[in-house]
Amino acid sequence: MSSATGIIGQVRGRSVPSLSDEDRNLLLVLPGLFLFSAFMFFPMIYVVYLSMTGANAVNMFNPERPVPFVWFDNYLSLFFADEATQSLGTFVSMFLSDPLSVWDGQFWNSFLLTWLFLGISVVLKIGFSLSLAVVVTAKNVRGSRLMRAFLIMPMGLPGVFTISIWRGIFSSSRFGLFNQLLNFLGLGTVSWLGERWPAFLSYIVTEMWLAYPFMLIITASALQDVPEDIMDAAKVDGAGFFHRFRHVTIPAIKRPVLFATILTAAASFQQVLIPYIFNSGGPSRKNELILVYAYREAFDVSTPNYGLGSAISVTAILFIGMFMWLNVKKGRLADGVDTE
């Protein structure tokens, strides 16, 4: 008997990490962890619950009107067109007559537009900040350190400030800087925020300006670390500027740039403020990136629907989680944890 408990104890001792005196130090971390979890993880669990209820502004805060639990109805009406979710038969017949007709236009518009925004903005962000980094690290440029300090300055600016300035730049009225420029060039004016694709373009330009300081820090320091001796050897071998860039610089900066790409892609995916401040994801809700769609569905529309808004949020959270996973697998974000 006693030997059996001894063995169990041994097994336990091995499989369950035992608490030692040192582990009391965990207590120093717990307050922050608790505070953070209370406002991050708890709402995230709650939003999953809300996404399976019919909560809205009317019944949510009214004790007399219970909030119905509807399982996955919100997701069904989110992904599929309203007529298609009536019954399985109508769904199949609709799908057979026109495969596109069963999908919910607004959600898929928002979802695909988010990826389009991500793709275009990431490519442009990298191109833009890489060219800036080339300028501020070039040997021929005098005062490049000062230039770099100036260029990084907008990083300290609050997002609302930057975005509302760019809204002024793209403003449709007469003071709008971009329209003044177009007028000056004799090209006429564009109603930037009033039309779909011009508005989308203005989002991308603004996103580029918002993100470049961070990208510049990473790419400039990567460019400075390009091994000098290999560069010199390539020069001696008679490689031209583009050959050197292609075969020496790019392999040397690939890792940090990839890292920056993942981070900035995640930032693009989570962009809310630009569409929201520019024109609330308009015109007529065509340019709502996914988080803007979630926010507006829950707060901004005439009949706020918390359940549907939560369902959109949960979908977005899944993709944000994917970016976190990418960070671990491909980026080197978590490498620092292992260094002692």
Add this chain to the structure above:
Amino acid sequence: MSFIGRIARSFADDARNVAGAPRRFAEDAAYTVQGLRDGTVSPKKVAWTIIATLGGILVVGAVLFPLYWIFTQSLSSSGGSIYAAGGFTWLPPKPTLQNYIWVVGDLIVKGYRISVSVPLTGLEVFFETPRIELLDASEHGVTNPSDFKKYMANSMFVAIPTVILAMCVIIPASYALSRRKFILRRKVLFMYVLLTQVGGGLGIAALVALYAIFVQVGIDNNKLALAVYYAGTAVPFNTWLLKTYMDGIPVSYEEAAIVDGAPPWRVAIEVILPLAKAGLGTVFIFTFLTGWTEFLVAQTLLSTDNYTLPVGLYTLIGEYTTPWARFSAFALMFAAPIMLLYLFTQRYIEGGLSFSGMEG
């Protein structure tokens, strides 16, 4: 005091550096001209340097142009009109500070009458504090100044508790993560690092739930509750930042203190904290800015009376109704202090951003 002294010294260095720049440039130019004459410097190289430098200046100017533009707008005399006066000009035709006066409004400390009754004698003594007029907006033709001061007070009410609470939980945690080994340490660190990048998006995605919770508990439209929320969201990034900073402090200092017989808590308070002052300053600024600049959550949870500065700025915008000059002045008053603060801490911020060994 030595900390302030060190900042002053580094400022002096920077200033000397900047002041010496023209002289160095002149020496450089003289050397180049001399070299050109002697034939030791090739003209082609000089031409390249000049072209590249001018190109660089042009690029920097173009990229930062929006900031210059907003500055000229804030000085323009179109005032409350929603139309800018004509097209773009490099300097506004009639520069005026009126827009800033509109933002600041009256700065008047009212006169108070304080009466103190002297006991047993039945006498009363009156004091009258003087009325201090620093700025009377109406004298400058501004009749209806902005709510900047109200928004700023609200922002203070949010940002200060945020800083206090956040620092209270961040400092012990980052010390433990940097210096001690304990169960779950790596897991906590790992989670914090991951969340530094996606925390904002997750926060917005969960905003519906947060709102529902706040309303049900009855703490929506409560600035203190909002401050606690901000402190929570500031934990991962700032803990990581301070932890990395503490990692850079040599262990030998602590060992010396331990040999001298200091208990662990004294080592932490008297050795680590003083050495981590710069890191603490950076975290202080960051946590302060969390509360000072956040927009969407504040706009969702607070009602008009409690609006903070970013939300106040947003209320000024409307497609055809933005009084652009006034808006610019408001925006600059909001952002310029932050930008200056950022300039001073830039080195630390960049140091913190390079946490993932991107350098090598």
